[in-house]
Amino acid sequence: MKILGQALQWLSDPQVWGGVEGLWARIGEHLGVSALTVLLAAVIAWPLGVWIGHTGRGAGIVGALTGAARALPTLGLLTLFGLLLGIGLGAPVVALVILAIPSLLAGAHAGVSAVDRTVIDAARSIGMSTHQLVWEVEIPLAAPVIVGGVRTAMLQVISTTTLAAYTADVGLGRYLFSGLKTKNYAMMMGASLVVVVLTILADLGFSVVQRWLTRRTHQLSRCPAGEY
Amino acid sequence: MTWVLNNLDQIRTLLAAHLLLCLPPIVVSLLAALPIGVLTARRPGIGRFVRTASSTLYAVPALPLLIAIPLLFGFPLRSTATVITALSIYGVALMVGSTADAFSSVDPMIRQAAVAVGYSRTALFWAVDLPLAGPVLLAGLRVVAVSTVSLVTIGALIGVSGLGTLLTDGFQRGILAEVLTGIAATVVVAVVIDGLLLAIGRLLMPWTLKDVAR
Numbered sequence: 001m002k003i004l005g006q007a008l009q010w011l012s013d014p015q016v017w018g019g020v021e022g023l024w025a026r027i028g029e030h031l032g033v034s035a036l037t038v039l040l041a042a043v044i045a046w047p048l049g050v051w052i053g054h055t056g057r058g059a060g061i062v063g064a065l066t067g068a069a070r071a072l073p074t075l076g077l078l079t080l081f082g083l084l085l086g087i088g089l090g091a092p093v094v095a096l097v098i099l100a101i102p103s104l105l106a107g108a109h110a111g112v113s114a115v116d117r118t119v120i121d122a123a124r125s126i127g128m129s130t131h132q133l134v135w136e137v138e139i140p141l142a143a144p145v146i147v148g149g150v151r152t153a154m155l156q157v158i159s160t161t162t163l164a165a166y167t168a169d170v171g172l173g174r175y176l177f178s179g180l181k182t183k184n185y186a187m188m189m190g191a192s193l194v195v196v197v198l199t200i201l202a203d204l205g206f207s208v209v210q211r212w213l214t215r216r217t218h219q220l221s222r223c224p225a226g227e228y
Numbered sequence: 229m230t231w232v233l234n235n236l237d238q239i240r241t242l243l244a245a246h247l248l249l250c251l252p253p254i255v256v257s258l259l260a261a262l263p264i265g266v267l268t269a270r271r272p273g274i275g276r277f278v279r280t281a282s283s284t285l286y287a288v289p290a291l292p293l294l295i296a297i298p299l300l301f302g303f304p305l306r307s308t309a310t311v312i313t314a315l316s317i318y319g320v321a322l323m324v325g326s327t328a329d330a331f332s333s334v335d336p337m338i339r340q341a342a343v344a345v346g347y348s349r350t351a352l353f354w355a356v357d358l359p360l361a362g363p364v365l366l367a368g369l370r371v372v373a374v375s376t377v378s379l380v381t382i383g384a385l386i387g388v389s390g391l392g393t394l395l396t397d398g399f400q401r402g403i404l405a406e407v408l409t410g411i412a413a414t415v416v417v418a419v420v421i422d423g424l425l426l427a428i429g430r431l432l433m434p435w436t437l438k439d440v441a442r
Contacts, residue, residue, distance in 0.1 A: 003299045070374045071418035073381040075392055076411035079399035083407060159289035166385065167399065176291055180386065189299050192292030199287045 007189035016190075023172075023194065030171035030198070033164070034157045037093050041100035041153065046146070049108025053115075053142070054134055062102075062109045069102040074160050082167030092164035099160060100153040107149015111142025144214040151206035158199050172198075231405035239394070243413065246390035250373075250380045252312050254421075257319030257372045258365075264320070265327020266357075278324060286321040290314065290382050306387040315379055319372045326368025330361035363436050366429040370422050377418040381410070391417070 010016060017023045052058050077098060081091035115138050123137045139146075165173025175191030178184070232239065268275040293314045298305045301313070334357055342356045381392030391414045398406030430436065 067374070070371065071378055071415045071422075073378040073392065073395065073411060073414045075381045075384070075395050076407065076414065079395045079407050080404075080411065082399055083402060083404050155287050159287075162289050162291045163382070163385070166396075173291065176295060177385075180295075185299055188295050192296045195292045196288050199289060200284055203284070203287050 003185055003189050006186035007193060010186040010190040011193070023191075026172050026174060027194065027198065030158070030161055030195075033089070033093065033096075033170055034154065034161050037096040037157050037161075038100050038104070038150065038153050040093070041097045042104050042150070044097070045101045045104035046108050049105040049149075050112050050134065050139065050142075052105075053109045053112025054138060056113065059109065059113070062106055066102040066106050069099065072099075074099060075163060075166070078160075078163055078167050087168055089168055089170060092161070092168050092170060096157050096160055096164065100157050103153040103156060104149045107146050107152070108142070111145030111149075112138045114145065115141045141217055144210055144217055147206065147210045147213055151203065151210060154206065155199055155203055158195075158202055162195055229405075231403065232409055235406075235409075239409065239413065242389060242391050242393055243417070246377075246380055246392075246414075246417065249308060249311050249383060249388070249390050250315065250376045250417075250421075253315035253319045253376050254369070254373045256316040257323040257376075258369055260316070260320045261323035261327045264324050266331050266353075268324060268328035269331035275328060279328065282321040282324040286318060290318070290379055291385060293317070294382065294386050308388055310386065311380065311383040311388045311390075315376050318379065319376055322375070323368055323372050326371070327361075327365060330364035330368065331357060333364055334360045359433065362429070362433045366425065366433070370425050373421050373425055374418045377421060378414055381414055 011023075015022075019025065049062070052062060074095070077095035078092060081095045085091040085094065119137060119141070120133065123133050128137070161171045162173040162176065165171055165177050172191055172195050175187055179188035179191065264278060268278045294310060295305070297303065297313050297317075298307065298310045303309050303313075338360065339352065339356060342352050347356065380390050381395055383390050384392030384396045391410050394406050394410030394413070398404070398408075398410060
């Protein structure tokens with residue numbers, strides 16, 4: 001347990017936190033890269049997921065993709081793209097986008113396909129176009145589940161960005177890998193604590209958003225029956 | 229392909245090491261999650277706490293966990309014990325949720341009926357709860373197994389050999405074929421273990437077969 005004290009001592013040093021390569025900068029970089037990759041993955045996964053959920057076509061693909069992604073070793077993707085694209089930021093971003101797609105796709109698909117059939121029929125019968133149905137009924141009702149997908153993807157990506165430091169000079173993983181080389185255990189432990197706190201905070205943040213959205217959609221769907 | 233043929237011996241050694249690292253956590257996950265999961269399903273108060281705790285534990289990134297475990301428990305950093313402990317923690321965290329779901333999915337009417345015809349508590353568990361929870365348990369265990377097999381590769385980063393060694397070594401030496409072999413071998417191991425679990429499930433729970441046939 002002595003190591004915890006040393007780690008806290010490392011963390012209490014203001015010099016560790018400041019500067020271009022300090023902890024704050026690394027945390028910013030880490031979260032920035034994570035957010036960017038989830039955004040890129042969403043651009044690909046959401047339209048596809050909503051389309052599959054709306055039409056019900058190709059639902060098998062979603063299950064197959066999430067299963068395949070689980071078996072695919074993250075480190076394998078990182079090193080593969082590291083070799084193909086060089087040691088810049090490109091390789092980890094591509095690898096992380098691939099990892100994030102299945103959760104986002106599953107969220108969008110599950111959310112949209114779970115929308116009550118009677119709600120869809122009602123929307124159709126009051127004359128909504130397909131465009132309106134998707135944007136004004138299906139997506140708002142699916143929002144909590146879609147955000148659930150973002151939560152899973154974001155957590156996965158924040159975790160995995162730690163590994164990205166193996167092939168690129170990016171994020172909090174830097175401390176872990178340079179600590180491994182120089183046997184600086186206090187730094188490794190301190191940085192590990194920061195990563196753990198970061199993921200738990202992110203998870204909490206998303207769970208709050210998700211709960212708020214769920215309450216809101218419940219109100220939305222109750223509204224007509226209550227008022228008319 | 230030539231790379232694979234030239235390095236068959238190394239691949240075989242790493243494959244064996246990989247299996248030794250990933251099988252214990254899978255077994256531990258099942259055995260440790262069973263009592264916790266049953267408790268979680270039966271006591272909603274404890275259940276909520278256990279579910280939050282296990283999902284938080286699962287959110288902890290793998291590399292920091294691999295580094296924190298030896299430092300906290302005093303294992304040497306590059307030891308198989310580190311990898312096995314870390315993956316068991318993940319496996320249990322993941323499995324507790326599915327175990328709780330599995331036992332909550334057992335129809336209370338069936339349990340009451342069993343009690344009414346005189347099943348003891350032990351018999352209720354072994355002859356009613358466990359078989360009925362079986363299919364959901366199996367589904368959870370398959371997820372644990374596949375993700376454990378692929379997570380073991382990360383052990384290579386702290387110097388514990390397994391198929392992940394092909395990834396780190398291939399990257400450092402710039403051998404694309406070696407990295408591709410590492411990825412392919414890991415996926416194949418995951419698929420084979422998944423298939424084995426499915427087969428064992430069919431053997432132990434033949435009634436699930438009938439559902440498929442219908």
